[in-house]
Amino acid sequence: MNIYVLVKRTFDTEEKLVISGGKIQEDGAEFIINPYDEYAIEEAINVRDEHGGEVTVITMGGEDAEKQLRTALAMGADKAVLINTEDDVEEMDQFTSAYILAEYLKDKEADLILAGNVAIDGGSGQVGPRVADLLDINYVTTITSLKIDGEKVTIVRDIEGDAEELETSLPLLVTAQQGLNEPRYPSLPGIMKAKKKPLEELELDDLDIDEDDVEAKTETIEVYLPPAKAAGRILEGDISNQVTELVGLLKNEAKVI
Amino acid sequence: MSKKVLVLGETREGSLRNVSFEAVAAAKKISGGGEVVSVLIGDSVAEFGAELVNYGADRVITVEHPHLKSYTSDGYSQAMMAVIEQEQPEALVFGHTAVGKDLSPKIASKLQTGLISDVTDIEGEGDDAIYIRPIYSGKAFEKVKNKGGIDFITIRPNNIAPLEREERSGDVSSLSVDITNLRTIIQNVVRKSAEGVDLSEAKVIIAGGRGVKSADGFAPLQELADLLGGAVGASRGACDADYVDYSLQIGQTGKVVTPDLYIAAGISGAIQHLAGMSNSKVIVAINKDPEANIFKVADYGIVGDLFEVIPMLTEEFKKVM
Numbered sequence: 115m116n117i118y119v120l121v122k123r124t125f126d127t128e129e130k131l132v133i134s135g136g137k138i139q140e141d142g143a144e145f146i147i148n149p150y151d152e153y154a155i156e157e158a159i160n161v162r163d164e165h166g167g168e169v170t171v172i173t174m175g176g177e178d179a180e181k182q183l184r185t186a187l188a189m190g191a192d193k194a195v196l197i198n199t200e201d202d203v204e205e206m207d208q209f210t211s212a213y214i215l216a217e218y219l220k221d222k223e224a225d226l227i228l229a230g231n232v233a234i235d236g237g238s239g240q241v242g243p244r245v246a247d248l249l250d251i252n253y254v255t256t257i258t259s260l261k262i263d264g265e266k267v268t269i270v271r272d273i274e275g276d277a278e279e280l281e282t283s284l285p286l287l288v289t290a291q292q293g294l295n296e297p298r299y300p301s302l303p304g305i306m307k308a309k310k311k312p313l314e315e316l317e318l319d320d321l322d323i324d325e326d327d328v329e330a331k332t333e334t335i336e337v338y339l340p341p342a343k344a345a346g347r348i349l350e351g352d353i354s355n356q357v358t359e360l361v362g363l364l365k366n367e368a369k370v371i
Numbered sequence: 372m373s374k375k376v377l378v379l380g381e382t383r384e385g386s387l388r389n390v391s392f393e394a395v396a397a398a399k400k401i402s403g404g405g406e407v408v409s410v411l412i413g414d415s416v417a418e419f420g421a422e423l424v425n426y427g428a429d430r431v432i433t434v435e436h437p438h439l440k441s442y443t444s445d446g447y448s449q450a451m452m453a454v455i456e457q458e459q460p461e462a463l464v465f466g467h468t469a470v471g472k473d474l475s476p477k478i479a480s481k482l483q484t485g486l487i488s489d490v491t492d493i494e495g496e497g498d499d500a501i502y503i504r505p506i507y508s509g510k511a512f513e514k515v516k517n518k519g520g521i522d523f524i525t526i527r528p529n530n531i532a533p534l535e536r537e538e539r540s541g542d543v544s545s546l547s548v549d550i551t552n553l554r555t556i557i558q559n560v561v562r563k564s565a566e567g568v569d570l571s572e573a574k575v576i577i578a579g580g581r582g583v584k585s586a587d588g589f590a591p592l593q594e595l596a597d598l599l600g601g602a603v604g605a606s607r608g609a610c611d612a613d614y615v616d617y618s619l620q621i622g623q624t625g626k627v628v629t630p631d632l633y634i635a636a637g638i639s640g641a642i643q644h645l646a647g648m649s650n651s652k653v654i655v656a657i658n659k660d661p662e663a664n665i666f667k668v669a670d671y672g673i674v675g676d677l678f679e680v681i682p683m684l685t686e687e688f689k690k691v692m
Binding site: 125127128131133138149150207208209212234235236237238239240241242243244246247248252253254255256272273274275276277278279280281282283292293330331332333334335336337338339340343346347348349353354356357358360361363364365368370371 | 444445468469472473475476477479480481483484485486487488489501504505506507508509510511512513514515516517518519520554555556557558559560561562563569570571575599616617618619620623624625626631632642643646650652653654655656661666667668669670671672673674675679680683684687688690691692
C-alpha cells in the first residue's frame with residue numbers, strides 16, 4: 115500500500131508565546147511534530163505493518179523541519195519529503211499549502227493519505243480536506259478507528275463526542291483525532307536507522323509550480339496576545355460563607371446567572 | 372458595498388442549533404446591508420425555515436433529499452454547490468461545528484477561495500470586515516482579512532451573539548438537487564455525549580478533573596449542571612482515569628469551549644486544559660491546593676474540597692434562581 119502522511123512542524127505546546135514586530139517570535143523556541151500528526155504517523159506505520167507497502171512523510175517549510183521528518187522516520191516511516199517553500203513563498207495560507215501538497219501528490223497514486231485533524235498552531239483544520247478535494251479522492255475527518263479490508267475501509271469518527279461508524283473505500287484521505295492510537299516514541303535503533311533513510315528536498319520549481327499560482331487568498335494583518343487577565347479573587351472565610359458570596363458575585367457582579 | 376451572504380443552518384436532534392442563529396447575526400454584519408440567505412440541508416428540514424427568518428435571515432433555501440439524511444461531505448457539498456451556483460453569494464458563513472469543519476474546506480477548494488475558520492469576532496462591515504480568530508490554542512489571536520473573491524468564514528459557537536428573535540416574514544423556498552455518487556455510507560451513530568446540552572454550545576459548564584476521584588464523583592457536578600441548564604466537562608486527567616468518556620474532554624486535545632460560566636472542580640489547570648477553556652467569560656476554580664495553576668486564570672476561587680463545595684453551591688443556586 116502506498117501511504118503518505120502530511121506532517122506539520124509546530125511550536126511545543128508548553129512554549130510561552132512572545133510577539134514582536136507583529137509576529138510570533140520563534141527564536142529559541144522548541145518545535146515538535148503537531149500532536150495530531152503523530153497519531154497519523156503511528157496509524158500509517160500500523161497500516162503498513164499489517165498490509166505492506168511504504169510510508170512517506172511530507173512536510174512544507176524551511177530546512178528546520180528536517181528534524182521533525184527525522185523523528186517521523188525514527189518512529190518507523192520509510193521515506194520523507196521536505197517541500198522547501200522558504201525562498202519562494204512569502205505568505206502562505208491553507209489554500210497555498212493544499213495546492214502545493216496536492217501538486218506533489220497528484221501523480222503518486224496514493225492509496226491512503228493521513229494527516230492530523232488540526233494543527234495546534236494555526237488551528238484551521240482545512241489542509242487535509244482541501245488536498246483530498248484537489249486530488250478528487252474521498253476524505254473522512256477526525257477518525258478514531260481505521261480498518262482496511264482490500265478496497266473496503268471501515269471507520270469510526272468523532273463527531274462532537276458521538277461516534278459515527280461508516281464505510282468507504284480506497285483511495286482515501288483521513289485526518290486523525292485523539293483516541294486513534296497511542297503514538298510510539300522513537301527507539302534508539304529507530305533513531306539510528308532514520309539517519310540513513312531517504313529524505314528528499316524539493317522546491318516549487320521541482321513541482322512546476324508558479325509562485326503566482328499559490329498566492330495566499332487571505333492575509334493576516336495582526337497577531338496579538340489576549341489582554342492579560344486581572345488577578346482573580348480567592349474567596350476567604352468559612353466555606354459556606356464563601357459559597358454564598360460566590361453565588362452573589364456570579365449573579366450580581368459577573369451577571370452570568 | 373453590500374454583500375449577499377449565504378449561511379449554512381444546522382439542526383441537531385430535531386431543532387435548530389444556536390450556532391445557526393449566531394451565523395445569521397455574523398452574516399448580517401458581513402452583508403453590510405445586503406441580503407442574508409440561510410441554507411438548510413437534510414432529508415426533512417423545511418419546517419425549520421421560518422425560525423431562521425425570525426432570527427434575521429431574509430430568505431431560506433432548503434435542499435431536501437433522502438441521501439441527505441446523514442451528513443456526508445459528498446452529499447452536502449453537492450447540495451451547497453447547487454445553492455451557491457443559483458445564488459452567486461459574495462460571502463459564506465458556516466458554524467465551526469463537526470459539519471462546518473468537515474464541509475467548509477471542500478467548498479472553499481471547489482470555489483478556489485480562502486477560508487477563515489473558527490472566527491470568534493468580526494470587526495467592521497461589508498468589504499471592510501476583519502475576522503478575529505484564536506491561534507495557538509487560544510494563547511494568541513490573529514486578525515485576518517480576505518484578499519478578494521468570496522469571504523468565507525466558520526464561526527466558533529457561543530461567541531457571536533444572535534439577533535433578538537422577532538416574528539419576521541421571509542420566503543422559504545426549496546431547491547431540488549440530484550445527489551449522487553456518495554463515497555461514504557454512514558452506518559450508525561453511537562451517542563456518547565450526554566443527553567441534552569451540547570458541550571460546545573453550553574452557556575454553563577461544570578468540569579471535573581482528577582480531584583473528582585471516580586465516575587460516581589461526577590454525580591454532584593452533573594446535578595449542578597442540570598440545575599443551571601449546563602453541561603458537564605472534564606480534564607484529560609479525568610478521562611485518562613476513565614471517570615468519564617473522552618467525549619467530555621476539554622483542552623488542547625478535546626473540545627475548546629467558551630461558556631459564560633466555567634466551574635473547574637478538582638482540576639489543577641495544566642496548560643493543555645487551559646487552552647480549551649481560558650476564553651470562557653467567567654471562570655470559577657474550586658481546588659484543595661491553593662497553589663493550583665487553575666487559580667491563575669480564575670475570576671473567583673474557592674480553596675476547598677469540591678465534594679463539600681459543589682453540593683453547597685447547588686443548594687445556594689436553588690435559593691436564588
